[in-house]
Amino acid sequence: MRIKVGRVGLLLLLTTTGLYARADDPLPSWREDTSKRSIVNFVTRVTEQDGPDYVKPAQRIAVFDNDGTLWSEKPVYFQLQFAIDRVKQLASQHPEWKAEQPFQAALADDLDGLADTGEQGLLQLVMATHAEMTTDEFATTVKEWIRTARHPRFRRPYTELVYQPMLELLAYLRANGFKTYIVSGGGIEFMRVFAEEVYGVPPEQVIGSSITTKLELRNGTPVLTRLPVLDFMDDKEGKPVAINKFIGRRPIAAFGNSDGDLQMLQWTAAGEGARFCLLVRHTDAQREWAYDRNSHVGRLDKALDEATEEGWTVVDMMRDWEAIYPP
Amino acid sequence: MRIKVGRVGLLLLLTTTGLYARADDPLPSWREDTSKRSIVNFVTRVTEQDGPDYVKPAQRIAVFDNDGTLWSEKPVYFQLQFAIDRVKQLASQHPEWKAEQPFQAALADDLDGLADTGEQGLLQLVMATHAEMTTDEFATTVKEWIRTARHPRFRRPYTELVYQPMLELLAYLRANGFKTYIVSGGGIEFMRVFAEEVYGVPPEQVIGSSITTKLELRNGTPVLTRLPVLDFMDDKEGKPVAINKFIGRRPIAAFGNSDGDLQMLQWTAAGEGARFCLLVRHTDAQREWAYDRNSHVGRLDKALDEATEEGWTVVDMMRDWEAIYPP
Numbered sequence: 326m327r328i329k330v331g332r333v334g335l336l337l338l339l340t341t342t343g344l345y346a347r348a349d350d351p352l353p354s355w356r357e358d359t360s361k362r363s364i365v366n367f368v369t370r371v372t373e374q375d376g377p378d379y380v381k382p383a384q385r386i387a388v389f390d391n392d393g394t395l396w397s398e399k400p401v402y403f404q405l406q407f408a409i410d411r412v413k414q415l416a417s418q419h420p421e422w423k424a425e426q427p428f429q430a431a432l433a434d435d436l437d438g439l440a441d442t443g444e445q446g447l448l449q450l451v452m453a454t455h456a457e458m459t460t461d462e463f464a465t466t467v468k469e470w471i472r473t474a475r476h477p478r479f480r481r482p483y484t485e486l487v488y489q490p491m492l493e494l495l496a497y498l499r500a501n502g503f504k505t506y507i508v509s510g511g512g513i514e515f516m517r518v519f520a521e522e523v524y525g526v527p528p529e530q531v532i533g534s535s536i537t538t539k540l541e542l543r544n545g546t547p548v549l550t551r552l553p554v555l556d557f558m559d560d561k562e563g564k565p566v567a568i569n570k571f572i573g574r575r576p577i578a579a580f581g582n583s584d585g586d587l588q589m590l591q592w593t594a595a596g597e598g599a600r601f602c603l604l605v606r607h608t609d610a611q612r613e614w615a616y617d618r619n620s621h622v623g624r625l626d627k628a629l630d631e632a633t634e635e636g637w638t639v640v641d642m643m644r645d646w647e648a649i650y651p652p
Numbered sequence: 653m654r655i656k657v658g659r660v661g662l663l664l665l666l667t668t669t670g671l672y673a674r675a676d677d678p679l680p681s682w683r684e685d686t687s688k689r690s691i692v693n694f695v696t697r698v699t700e701q702d703g704p705d706y707v708k709p710a711q712r713i714a715v716f717d718n719d720g721t722l723w724s725e726k727p728v729y730f731q732l733q734f735a736i737d738r739v740k741q742l743a744s745q746h747p748e749w750k751a752e753q754p755f756q757a758a759l760a761d762d763l764d765g766l767a768d769t770g771e772q773g774l775l776q777l778v779m780a781t782h783a784e785m786t787t788d789e790f791a792t793t794v795k796e797w798i799r800t801a802r803h804p805r806f807r808r809p810y811t812e813l814v815y816q817p818m819l820e821l822l823a824y825l826r827a828n829g830f831k832t833y834i835v836s837g838g839g840i841e842f843m844r845v846f847a848e849e850v851y852g853v854p855p856e857q858v859i860g861s862s863i864t865t866k867l868e869l870r871n872g873t874p875v876l877t878r879l880p881v882l883d884f885m886d887d888k889e890g891k892p893v894a895i896n897k898f899i900g901r902r903p904i905a906a907f908g909n910s911d912g913d914l915q916m917l918q919w920t921a922a923g924e925g926a927r928f929c930l931l932v933r934h935t936d937a938q939r940e941w942a943y944d945r946n947s948h949v950g951r952l953d954k955a956l957d958e959a960t961e962e963g964w965t966v967v968d969m970m971r972d973w974e975a976i977y978p979p
Contacts, residue, residue: 383854460896504856517900527710528900529831529856538896540889540915547919549896562867569787569865569876571898573844573855588867592874 351497354490354648360603361645363638364494367601368501371577378599382502386576388568388589389495391509391516391533393582393623394605395524396487397476399614401436402622403483404511405447407470409434411454428453440621451512452553456536459548460514467518479650484523488605489648491580495524503578508532508568510560510585514551532571534559560585565592577601587628594635602637604628609643678824681817681975687930688972690965691821694928695828698904705926709829713903715895715916716822718836718843718860720909720950721932722851723814724803726941728763729949730810731838732774734797736761738781755780767948778839779880783863786875787841794845806977811850815932816975821907822851830905835859835895837887837912841878859898861886887912892919904928914955921962929964931955936970 355361370378371385392398401409412422412431422428427446430438439446455463471484479486495505507516507526513533520526537554540547559567565588568576578601579586579593590602606625607616617625632639642649682688697705698712719725728736739749739758749755754773757765766773782790798811806813822832834843834853840860847853864881867874886894892915895903905928906913906920917929933952934943944952959966969976 383848513897513900521710529898531900535897538893540892540919547892547915547922549892565867565874565876566865570840570862571856573840573858588874592867595874 351500352490352493354493354646356645356647358645360638360640364497364601364603367578367599368498371599372501380577380598384574384577385498385501385503386506386572386574387498387503387578388506388508388564388576388580388593389491390581390583390586390589391507391511393607394488394580394586395491395495395507396483397613398623399616400477402511403486404515405439405450406474406483407467407515408450408454409439410470410474411466412450415454448555452536455512455515456551456553459543459550460538461548463514463551464518467515471519481650484519486650487523488646489651490646491605492524492651494580495526498578499525504530506530506532506568506572506576508559508564508589510534510558512536513559532559532567534563562588564589568592579603580605581628582607583623583625584628585623587631590628590637591631594637602632602635603640604632604637605640606642608641609646609649611643612649613642615643678827679817679820681820681973683972683974685972687965687967691824691928691930694905694926695825698926699828707904707925711901711904712825712828712830713833713899713901714825714830714905715833715835715891715899715903715907715920716818717908717910717913717916718834718838720934721815721907721913722818722822722834723810724940725950726943727804729838730813731842732766732777733801733810734794734842735777735781736766737797737801738793739777742781775882779863782839782842783878783880786870786877787865788875790841790878791845794842798846808977811846813977814850815973816978817973818907818932819851819978822853825905826852831857833857833859833895833899833903835886835891835916837861837885839863840886859886859894861890889915891916895919906930907932908955909934910950910952911955912950914958917955917964918958921964929959929962930967931959931964932967933969935968936973936976938970939976940969942970 352361370376371380373379389395392402396403409431412428416422416432422432427439427442427450430442431450471482474483475481476483476486498505505526507520507530509516511533513531513535516533517528517531520531521528535556537552537556538549539552541550557563568589575596576593577596577599579590580603581590582605594600594602604625607614609615616623617629679688697703698707700706716722719729723730736758739755743749743759749759754766754769754777757769758777798809801810802808803810803813825832832853834847834857836843838860840858840862843860844855844858847858848855862883864879864883865876866879868877884890902923903920904923904926906917907930908917909932921927921929931952934941936942943950944956
């Protein structure tokens with residue numbers, strides 16, 4: 326049987342094939358490039374049942390940093406913006422804040438002044454805005470902020486400033502039997518409010534920094550109260566500690582963007598068998614931000630050197646990503 | 653069409669039906685009784701898609717205590733026996749232990765003397781046997797103990813002294829879309845060594861007490877070292893705290909056996925929608941042990957009163973369980 330294909334028919338055929346190819350691509354926002362190729366190669370290797378690098382599904386643990394890896398972190402960490410907005414909300418109950426740091430700086434949107442108060446100042450800001458309420462009350466507060474707050478540059482809800490290519494990557498890994506975890510310096514109970522809806526990552530797969538909670542009875546009902554006491558800082562050396570505590574297995578893939586993720590990537594890479602480490606490098610001032618070695622937030626310096634030495638994948642946002650945010 | 657069925661044929665039919673019925677029963681070691689009925693009723697209610705009590709699979713979290721709920725805890729907690737055996741192994745390197753409590757009591761198998769050293773003594777015993785090594789080294793030590801140690805009464809490996817009806821219950825819940833967690837006062841890294849093989853519970857679903865770990869470099873390779881410092885005690889009020897931290901959702905079903913589980917059951921029961929709380933009561937001195945209100949290990953007193961008040965399910969081991977341990 327011979328099939329006659331005219332010019333229009335041929336064009337249609339080609340177009341359709343093109344469409345199918347694109348629909349089949351699990352990572353459409355990743356340009357055909359070395360980063361994308363290295364991801365797909367790794368996933369193919371560990372899922373090929375007869376291959377030398379096969380990894381059983383139960384062992385396919387992938388860990389992702391959040392700030393700067395899954396969503397943006399400029400001009401300040403989004404959770405810090407939440408704290409600043411909350412200080413403004415609570416200011417009428419705290420007239421003394423007008424003359425006290427770090428609150429004065431927060432009320433004036435003075436980010437440099439806030440940075441000058443150092444780690445101690447930031448901790449004080451967090452405790453004044455994240456504690457002295459039940460876990461349920463805190464979740465409600467975060468939900469309300471996410472619903473109403475808008476990013477100063479993009480005028481979109483913060484949860485829309487997540488990286489489309491990373492959303493595709495999370496889904497691609499899960500479709501290949503991976504369990505995807507968030508391991509972030511951000512607050513564990515802050516992220517859990519939106520991680521499932523935004524990233525498809527359920528609460529039990531979100532790991533982060535925490536403050537101490539305490540079981541109490543309120544009118545005979547047990548509640549968990551958040552105390553203004555730091556429980557755990559999930560950054561740098563803390564990330565492998567938290568991974569071991571919460572997951573109890575070593576990940577085979579790790580994704581980060583800053584020196585705060587270095588130990589997590591090293592811990593992942595030090596395991597036996599196929600491993601994958603990736604750094605997101607912020608190179609796109611126009612569509613997002615461009616910063617690395619000299620940035621105060623999300624500094625990428627030592628980890629970048631180590632990536633070069635170890636042959637880790639480094640994503641160049643400008644070059645590798647077709648889109649930054651979801652449409 | 654008429655089918656003739658003779659006497660033998662009828663007998664065969666009935667027998668076959670009987671066999672099928674048994675093969676279909678997901679809880680064959682549970683006698684047809686109120687406990688079994690209450691379990692099956694609950695699972696049916698929360699999984700019936702059009703029913704008023706339907707719970708989405710993601711929310712089907714079930715938490716299980718370990719000691720006395722999933723495996724035996726007499727004559728002493730099995731992990732304490734591990735510590736005693738380890739003291740004996742290490743004794744030649746510590747001649748001073750012969751004259752020092754709690755080590756002296758441990759070396760002499762003097763359980764009463766050990767109990768007399770109190771919580772402080774037990775903690776000292778744990779630190780001397782569970783710390784000052786890497787997490788990998790600790791796991792190897794536990795694995796070796798499980799392989800070689802035998803229970804003094806039953807002469808079986810400790811991991812065979814798990815309750816057959818509870819193994820069936822874990823599998824039954826998972827088959828109905830539940831995520832099954834262990835939430836135990838026992839050591840998280842101790843239980844993770846065998847929980848997956850014995851209970852089908854993966855490491856990331858095991859929650860327990862912990863000591864502090866620290867990331868260090870050994871010959872350029874990152875390792876986690878176990879420090880002799882208590883990190884978290886996962887008992888009583890600690891259980892809801894740990895559930896909130898590790899899972900981030902409230903369970904809909906909780907299973908325990910002692911007053912140490914009371915807060916976990918209360919926390920579970922206090923949520924909205926269908927809830928299920930169950931206590932295993934040790935009533936079978938012949939096949940296992942009989943103890944409750946006056947036992948030092950696994951005391952069941954306040955929780956038993958509350959179970960009666962709240963209508964929680966109380967398993968009577970002697971009456972409700974056809975088998976105690978796997979054959």
